Amino acid sequence: MPVMPVGACMIAETAQKAGHEVRLLDLMFEQSPLKSVEEALKGFKPDVVGFSIRNIDNNDMQSPSFYIRELLPIVETVRRKTQANIILGGAAVSVMPEALLRYTGATLAVTGDGETVFIGLLERLSGNRSLTDLPGLAWMEEDKFRSNAQDPSTEGCQCWCPDFYRWIDVGAYIKRLATVPLQTKLGCSFKCIYCTYRKIEGSKYRLSDPQEAVEAIIGLASRGLRHIEFVDNVFNSPYDHALSICELLAKKRHGASLQSLELNPLFIDDILITAMERAGFSGIGITVESASEEVLSGLGKGFSAEHIYKAAEVIKRHKIPCLWIFMTGGPNETRETLTETLKFAENYIRPQDVAFFGSGIRLYPGTGLESLARQQGVLSLTPQDMLEPVFYISPTIEYGWMQKMIRDYMGRHMNFINTDSIGFSILLPIHRLGHKFGLRPPLWKHTRFIRRSLRFFGMDV
Ligand code: B12
Numbered sequence: 001m002p003v004m005p006v007g008a009c010m011i012a013e014t015a016q017k018a019g020h021e022v023r024l025l026d027l028m029f030e031q032s033p034l035k036s037v038e039e040a041l042k043g044f045k046p047d048v049v050g051f052s053i054r055n056i057d058n059n060d061m062q063s064p065s066f067y068i069r070e071l072l073p074i075v076e077t078v079r080r081k082t083q084a085n086i087i088l089g090g091a092a093v094s095v096m097p098e099a100l101l102r103y104t105g106a107t108l109a110v111t112g113d114g115e116t117v118f119i120g121l122l123e124r125l126s127g128n129r130s131l132t133d134l135p136g137l138a139w140m141e142e143d144k145f146r147s148n149a150q151d152p153s154t155e156g157c158q159c160w161c162p163d164f165y166r167w168i169d170v171g172a173y174i175k176r177l178a179t180v181p182l183q184t185k186l187g188c189s190f191k192c193i194y195c196t197y198r199k200i201e202g203s204k205y206r207l208s209d210p211q212e213a214v215e216a217i218i219g220l221a222s223r224g225l226r227h228i229e230f231v232d233n234v235f236n237s238p239y240d241h242a243l244s245i246c247e248l249l250a251k252k253r254h255g256a257s258l259q260s261l262e263l264n265p266l267f268i269d270d271i272l273i274t275a276m277e278r279a280g281f282s283g284i285g286i287t288v289e290s291a292s293e294e295v296l297s298g299l300g301k302g303f304s305a306e307h308i309y310k311a312a313e314v315i316k317r318h319k320i321p322c323l324w325i326f327m328t329g330g331p332n333e334t335r336e337t338l339t340e341t342l343k344f345a346e347n348y349i350r351p352q353d354v355a356f357f358g359s360g361i362r363l364y365p366g367t368g369l370e371s372l373a374r375q376q377g378v379l380s381l382t383p384q385d386m387l388e389p390v391f392y393i394s395p396t397i398e399y400g401w402m403q404k405m406i407r408d409y410m411g412r413h414m415n416f417i418n419t420d421s422i423g424f425s426i427l428l429p430i431h432r433l434g435h436k437f438g439l440r441p442p443l444w445k446h447t448r449f450i451r452r453s454l455r456f457f458g459m460d461v
């Protein structure tokens, strides 16, 4: 599913509001990105070219795709055609700023809350002022990486949406069943050992006003953008914030269909799920990762297997479709713990719901998992060499056996999927065809039907 470039649109809109002349080139559907860039630069001489880089790779250990390789010729084209300062931004850059600066040879990188930093940067560039004390900026100086940390706790969180129609071809996304991203908070206070999200948004919650979130949803729906997805790191933490948003939404006739794939089992109860149903949620995702106590504690999830079983009981009492997300091969994973997780999925997940199994965990520099992998002797790459995808599998389990077990369960349960399923090339035409025939997001609700139909045509994914 193509993801609408909300960050890029926010940056463009903020810069325009600050009085700059801005153009946004969305390369998502361009057949020939280099030509499109050259075309866009004809007769336009920008002082600054910002790149919004969302994904480093596809996070898929089985069939890894390293997207940054495709970025390089684009950056080179811009460098060849303009004198502009090249600025990198986006989630990928906050995750690995040094590696990306080195890889692309770009002048500067913006980390953290892009809109604030970028406007400050433009002001300084136009006034020829020094950049080196601007919080949130990173750059290379004589082959040394320099950065000014931004203190995320000093910035608030506003829940706002850019005017997508102004910046991108919205129809092209909608036709491919994309959802419209909306963020109601920043930060996460959990400490999962593999996670980079705190690096992007900080470890302290910054909450938007729930009323603002409701107004944003009403505004989007009134402009035909009805399939809205909350892109918070965790939607239901803090619990009261999520509950307030849902309760306020339930009182309004907004016409939107809502989704969040980032629910923490620790905060799932009947009150919240009822409120979500009343608010207009058409699907939810619970990121449980594992149903084994040992693995959950190895991952530092901050909840226990008991919470997962309780969450499953709650879900059973409701109608809302649910996607359960698992991450296998983490610290302490063994044949027994994986079997425990698969048995949980078999016995506790309703057949109409979906279970997704990822295998292996993407390793990022600066995480607890990186240190653990080094201690266990399974990682020897330097942090900069970790830009190309590298994954962790616990030495206590064999990858091949794990894959086979998951596939065995998938053979028995048509509502189970793995990374091969979501990376399957035929999914793209299915999205478009589905939309033509009136299907609306989320597509995962139709997993059983899709898998059965594909199997009928000899494609077992
Ligand atoms: C929600 C989410 C999803 C949802 C998206 C739903 C939707 N409709 O948008 C779903 C579940 C579908 C998803 C899927 C995937 N995701 Co995801 N996702 C996120 C998450 C949690 C939030 C993204 C978001 O929308 N943030 C809100 C917006 C406003 O922020 P933003 O885009 O980052 O923009 C801000 C800054 O980055 C900056 N900025 C952005 N552009 C620019 C440009 C310039 C010039 C400047 C200066 C600044 C700047 O300013 C903006 C405002 O502050 C992030 C983690 C995170 N906390 O960021 C991961 C994250 C982006 N995802 C990631 C990945 C890997 C994926 C998948 C590949 C996973 C998979 N195997 O399927 C897919 C790819 C989907 C796709 N087509 O791109 C990675 C990307 C890094 C990496 N390892 O490659 C992240 C960072 C998580 C991680 N592992 O660290 N994702």
Ligand code: SF4
Pocket (backbone or CB within 6 Å): 188, 189, 190, 191, 192, 195, 196, 197, 198, 233, 234, 264
């Ligand atoms: S709860 Fe989610 S966002 Fe927070 S640290 Fe854990 S994995 Fe990261």
